[in-house]
Amino acid sequence: MTIHPKFTPELLLSAPRRSAGIPNASGSLIAFTESTYSFESHSTAKELRVLDVETGKSVFITNAFQGVPQWLGDQDKLIWLKGAENGNTSFVTGDAYGKSRPYTAGTVPGPVSDLKLxxxxxxKFGIVVSGKSNQDGSLHNPTEAKKPLSSGKLYTSLFVRHWDKYIQPQKNALWYGTLQLQPSIHGRSTDYYCLSELxxxxxxxxxxxxxxxxxxxGGTDHFDICPRGIVFITKDPALNPALHTKCVLYYCALPSWTEAVPLELKTVKINELNGALASPVLSSVDNMLALLAMREDGYESDKNRLIIIPNLFDGGYExxxxxxxxxxxxxxxxxxxSLTWAPDDSSLFIQAEDVGQGSLFQLPITPAVGSSSVADLVKLAHRGSITSVVPVGNNLYLTSSNLVEPSYYTILELSPYRVLSEHYASSSSIGLSHRxxxxxxxxGAHDHPVHAWVVKPSHFNPNEKYPLCYLVHGGPQGAWNNQWSTRWNPAIFAExxxxxxxxxxxxxxxxxxxxxxxIQNSWGGRPYEDLVRGFEYIERNLEYVDTTxxxxxxxxxxxxxxxxxxxxxxGRKFKALVTHDGIFSTRFALATEELYFPIHDLGGVYWNVPQNWDRWDPxxxxxxxxxxxxxIHSxxxxxxxxxxxxxxxxxxxMRGVESAFLTxxxxxxxxxxxxxxLVWHRTVLNWVNKFVGLEPVWVDEEGGDEVRN
Structure with missing residues (x-):
């Protein structure tokens, strides 16, 4: 019998992390990246590898890359980005077998990412990347930027800061060019490509x-390209992005990817859908556009609507x-x-959350796309959560994970429907199982059914009792799905x-x-009642759980x-609580960056509906x-x-309650x-374990960076 090590925070954080798998044109090879952190050397090792589908073996290509590689058409050649000297970025090509030495097709004078071709x-290939633009239109390179004498920043409108950065004058832009096969040299053909100016x-x-x-x-899910041109989405420039989610969809025909011909920008009008846009994708044959659109401005979790535009580049679209x-x-x-076209435009593959799973659906596309009904949808059976879909011929190449498996690639044959093969990450043998x-x-509240995942220890015995770990997800418009995570992983607590x-x-x-x-205007209402009733259900029905x-x-x-x-x-039912980046007072929410979020969820701005904000103030x-x-707050x-x-x-x-603060x-x-x-996991687990009688996961004999007064 194989004895696996206990699934510890160290094992979670040092296990290899794989990117989505990218198959070549024939589907015989899958390119992917993998990163592994070592707590011994305190460093991360990154590799670009290619998996042979038939043998299940992979070969090392390079450890000098950025982002995700792309295949060069139907050739077994890859192109990837690589950080170069002085903050520049090189475009590197190499064969998929690691036999020939990669070469640089071109270099641009700054950081770029989100490669598409x-x-x-x-x-010849058309190529598009994203990169910060200076106000004069040049590519921004932080290493060459002149450092100001003062650190002061004056703002006269929102945003001041977003997520984890203060707003700078440089903005994301799309840069395009070509990758051209070089002509013959001395009568001999070459297989070297050269990058044009972007x-x-x-x-x-x-x-x-x-x-x-x-x-x-945002990344590659905010733009797409085809031989005829490019489509992309932005926030509506007429509205303040801190107060609105409304987006605009633009498209631009590129009659020539190389010559400096006048370009015409066009805007797609989608009536009555005034919210966020996402996942614009162009089909391979007729360059039909599909995208997702929300109806309500200011609500980032509104329902996505599926929009299809059959004749985008031909004019007269509807x-x-x-x-x-x-x-x-x-x-x-x-x-x-998210959306993915079939190679022959015959259907759309649609990813959607569905009762705790990240599921996949297939929708046949007919000339009368408006006549499609829900009955036309085919749910493709698959456990866990799918994060990437790439069709190749009659097969689908899926990247997925679930609560006990970090990453696996599945190849589905659609007709007849069957699983051809599955390839698991090397970190799948970590002592966890679907059992x-x-x-x-x-x-729950209003008698509505509420769903929950139960994760038990690998050494679970139904005749024993185990302390309860009650996890509440963020969002609040989010969910615990059957999906792997390296931040809030239920199995870490179960073990x-x-x-x-x-x-x-x-x-x-x-x-x-x-x-x-x-949940709108009910932050501490219906969800809280759902949790109360859930705790009561656990007390009554799960004999192996010790709710005391x-x-x-x-x-x-x-x-x-x-x-x-x-x-x-x-709160009195629990021996201990852990709050990570939580709201102490709803009035403090006025200090957030995306102000549309509390405004929507609490039913308006504070001075108009103070009773709403105050009602749900902890x-x-x-x-x-x-x-x-x-x-915990950083x-x-x-x-x-x-x-x-x-x-x-x-x-x-001040109240004399036993407490600790980690930042x-x-x-x-x-x-x-x-x-x-690792410090986060050790601190959290040690905190909760000591209140329920479990052993600490780690003892810092030297005291670490703990500050005692």
């Missing part, structure tokens, strides 16, 4: 005050909303997350000896838009809920705070200011650096 001739598309179009990809998380209904709700209960995973349901319950209460995604929307030894933890909105519970009856109930609580968290965490800790200390000066709303993440 499209074949425009037998010997042009700032936004500068040529005289586009001002726009950014694409949209910060802070956007079609698939599954539209007269009442505007839409016939499909789910909200799509640890279960699901439960209970009746300590807890039964982990991860509920999806009111506001969660993947259970229909009305359930998501129902219970702890609760949450981040972001989950952190808000910890503070809310602390002032209410449910700080109103400080007189009841008495449960031991760990507060300095670069501009979504929720560190003052929120300090205020909560100060209140606990990282170099982290944002998340803790991402491996060494910091």
């Amino acid at each position: 499209t074949k425009i001739a037998s010997d 042009k700032n598309l936004f500068r040529l179009l005289d586009l001002k005050n726009v950014e694409s990809p949209i910060p802070p998380f 956007p079609v909303e698939v599954f539209a209904t007269k009442d505007g709700i839409g016939a499909w209960r789910l909200s799509p997350g 640890q995973i279960d699901e439960i349901w209970w009746r 300590q000896g807890y039964v982990v319950i991860a509920p999806n209460p009111t506001g969660s995604t993947g259970y229909g838009q009305p359930f998501t929307d129902a 030894r219970a702890v609760a933890l949450g981040a972001s909105y989950g952190g808000y809920m910890m503070n809310w519970m602390q002032g209410h009856e449910l 700080s109103r109930f400080l007189d009841k705070w008495s449960t031991p609580q760990l507060i 300095a670069l968290d501009y979504r929720l200011s560190i003052a929120e965490g300090l205020a909560a800790f100060n209140a606990l200390q 990282f000066p170099d982290e944002n709303h998340w803790v991402l650096k491996p060494e910091n993440s």
Whole structure:
């Protein structure tokens, strides 16, 4: 029998992390990147590798790369980006077998990313990347920027800062050019490509005050290209991005990817859909456009509507909303997350959250796309959560994960439908199994069914009792899905000896838009009642759970809920609480950067509806705070200011409640650096373990950086 090591924070954080798999044109090879952190050398090793689908073996290509590589058409050649001297970026090509030495096709004078390419001739590719643009239209290179004598910054409008950075004058822009096969030398053909000069598309179009990809998380999902041109989305330049989510979809034909011909920018009008846009994708054959659009401005978790535009580059287009209904709700209960065209334009593959899973659906596309109905959708069976879909011929190449498997590539044959093969990351043997995973349901607020994941220890014995670890997710419009995570991984807590319950209460995604929307102006209402009823259900029905030894933890909105519970009856049910980046007072939310979020969820601006903001303010109930609580808040968290965490800790200390405060000066709303993440895990686990009688995970005999007064 194989004995696996206990699944520890060190094992979680040092396990290899794989990118999405990218198959070549024939589907015989899959390119991917992998990074591994070593706590011995305190360094990260990165590799670009190519997997042979038939043998299951992979070969090393390079460790000098940035981002995700791309295949050069139907050749077994790759192109990738590489950081060069003085902040420049090189475009490097190499064969997929690691036999020949890679070479540089060209270098640009600054950092770029989000590489996409499209074949425009037998010997030429169109290429697009994103990069910061200076105000004069040149590519911004931080290493060459002149350092000002003063650090002062004057702002006269929002944003002042976003996510974890103060707003700078440089903006994201799209840069395009070509990759051309070199002509023969001395009568002998070559297989070397050369990169042309990259042009700032936004500068040529005289586009001002726009950014694409949209910060802070936009990437290749905010633009797409085909031989005929480019489409991209931006925030509406007429509106303040801190107060609005409304986006604009632009497209530009590129009759020549090389010559300096006048370019014409066009805007796509989508009536009655005035919210965020996402996932614009162009089909391979007819260059049809599909994208996702929200109806409501100022609501980032509104339902995504599927839009198809058949004749975008031919003029006279008419956007079609698939599954539209007269009442505007839409016939499909789910909200799509991303889109992928079939190679022959015959169907769309749609990813969507669905009852705790990241599922995949296929929608046949006919000339009368407006006649498509929900009945036409085919759900492709697959466990876990799919993060990437790449069609090759009749097969689908999927990248997925689940609660016990960090990464695996699946090849599906569509007709007949069957799984051809699965390739797991080397970190899959970490002592976890699907036997640890279960699901439960209970009746929550308004008698609505509430779903939760149950994660048990690998050494689980149904005749024993285990302390409860109650996890509340962030968002609040989010969900615990059957998906791997290196930040909040339920299995880490389960392996300590807890039964982990991860509920999806009111506001969660993947259970229909009305359930998501129902949290509006009810932050401490319906979700709290769902959690109370869930705790009662666990007490009555799960005999192997010891609810007298219970702890609760949450981040972001989950952190808000910890503070809310602390002032209410449910908070007395727990031996200890953990709040990571949570709201202490709803009035503090005025210090956030994306102000549209609290304005929407609390029903308006504070001075118009102060009763809404005050009603759900955790700080109103400080007189009841008495449960031991760990507060975590980092300095670069501009979504929720560190003052929120300090205020909560100060209140606990003043009340004489056992408490601790953990902060990282170099982290944002998340803790991402491996060494910091290890401290985070050790601190959190040691905190909750000591209140339920479990052993500490780590003892710092030297005292570490703990500050005692």
